[in-house]
Amino acid sequence: MNIEQIGESVRVLASFSGGSAEPLQFEWSGRVYPVSAINxxxxxxxxxxxxxxxxxxxxxxxxxxxxxxxxxxxWLDQVVVP
Numbered sequence: 001m002n003i004e005q006i007g008e009s010v011r012v013l014a015s016f017s018g019g020s021a022e023p024l025q026f027e028w029s030g031r032v033y034p035v036s037a038i039n040x041x042x043x044x045x046x047x048x049x050x051x052x053x054x055x056x057x058x059x060x061x062x063x064x065x066x067x068x069x070x071x072x073x074x075w076l077d078q079v080v081v082p
Contacts (some may be wrong), residue, residue: 003080012065012074021052023065030077033058 011027018022025034039062051071056063062080067073 004079004081006076006078008076009075010065010076012067014067014074021067023054023056023074026063026065026074026076033063 007027008028012023014024015022022038023035025032027033035056035058037057039057041055042053044051044053044057044066044080051069052067054065056065063077064077066075066077068075
C-alpha cells in the first residue's frame, strides 16, 4: 500500500440534500474520477468555519477529499494506492 500526500485544490461534483453533502465525482489534473463509494465522512469544526471530510473509493484507490467553508474550495488531501 502506498499513501501519497497531495494537498491540491480539485473540482468536485457533489450532491447537497437534507443537510448533508456527498461527492459524486472529482476532477484532478485534467482527469475525472467517478466516486463509486463513500467509505467515511466527518466534520472538523476547529478554527474558523468548518471542513467536510470524505474518504471515497474510485476503483481500487482511496482518496481523501475535504471541503473548506472558509475558502469555499474542495481539496484532495491524499490518495491510497494498494
